[in-house]
Amino acid sequence: MGLFSKRKTEEEIAVVPAHLGIIMDGNGRWAKKRGLPRQAGHVTGAKVFRTIAKHCEKRGIGTVTFYTFSTENWKRPAEEVNAIMNLLRQYLKESLEDFKNENIRTQFIGDRSVLAPDIQELMAEAEASTADKTGMVLNLAINYGGRAELAMAMRRIADEVKAGTLSSEEIDEACIAEHLYTAGQPEVDMILRPSGEYRLSNFLIWQCAYAEYVFDDVLWPDFTTKDLDRALAEYAGRHRRFGGV
Ligand code: IPE
Ligand code: IPE
Numbered sequence: 572m573g574l575f576s577k578r579k580t581e582e583e584i585a586v587v588p589a590h591l592g593i594i595m596d597g598n599g600r601w602a603k604k605r606g607l608p609r610q611a612g613h614v615t616g617a618k619v620f621r622t623i624a625k626h627c628e629k630r631g632i633g634t635v636t637f638y639t640f641s642t643e644n645w646k647r648p649a650e651e652v653n654a655i656m657n658l659l660r661q662y663l664k665e666s667l668e669d670f671k672n673e674n675i676r677t678q679f680i681g682d683r684s685v686l687a688p689d690i691q692e693l694m695a696e697a698e699a700s701t702a703d704k705t706g707m708v709l710n711l712a713i714n715y716g717g718r719a720e721l722a723m724a725m726r727r728i729a730d731e732v733k734a735g736t737l738s739s740e741e742i743d744e745a746c747i748a749e750h751l752y753t754a755g756q757p758e759v760d761m762i763l764r765p766s767g768e769y770r771l772s773n774f775l776i777w778q779c780a781y782a783e784y785v786f787d788d789v790l791w792p793d794f795t796t797k798d799l800d801r802a803l804a805e806y807a808g809r810h811r812r813f814g815g816v
């Protein structure tokens with residue numbers, strides 16, 4: 572059970588975030604509770620991801636970013652990292668069929684250059700084959716870290732200044748935002764983290780400056796569309812001030 576206020580009506584749920592960030596967490600603990608290897612949690616978690624992504628589109632969310640694999644997740648045992656990469660391969664191969672009736676545009680954020688070449692190819696295919704979809708934008712954050720993203724943006728800005736195409740006076744908040752992976756996308760309105768952890772873990776640190784946080788104790792493999800609706804209702808009931816009164 573999360574810290575949710577009373578159920579909201581369908582109408583209130585209609586106040587949906589323009590950009591929702593979801594930290595899919597708790598796969599390992601879910602598996603451990605069942606005496607299964609951590610990988611089993613990732614398998615179920617990947618299925619839940621597909622269901623929740625489609626539900627986000629149904630709820631009219633414009634952009635959703637799923638935290639799939641962080642720049643820090645390489646610290647995990649090779650066996651677990653390989654299992655996650657294989658699930659990613661499988662998803663990328665199946666998503667064309669599985670998502671063919673969805674009006675969802677897939678994009679990837681993070682440094683993909685260090686991923687296996689076949690995965691990079693599948694990612695490019697997934698992006699190209701959904702580029703003309705006009706509905707929800709689905710960002711998958713893979714080998715993504717907020718600090719690495721900011722460092723990448725600063726390198727690109729420095730290169731432009733060096734090349735003379737940008738002056739240092741032009742470096743403002745909008746300029747920085749335009750050099751991030753999420754360039755052109757709305758700021759993050761809401762962050763959802765299940766599994767009972769109350770932290771951002773290097774996710775979208777710039778984009779979250781004014782995000783509303785919704786935490787839930789449910790482990791990701793147990794997360795349902797109902798849990799998402801409750802989280803969206805919680806968001807809809809928040810009073811955002813952005814520094815004003
Ligand atoms: C999230 O679940 C999946 C990834 C980080 C890839 P975890 O694997 O972090 O699960 P817990 O937090 O250990 O339970
Ligand atoms: C964040 O979860 C990364 C993803 C969900 C991909 P972690 O499980 O890696 O985060 P920490 O280690 O609990 O902060």
Ligand code: MG
Nearest residue numbers: 596597598599
């Ligand atoms: Mg975790």
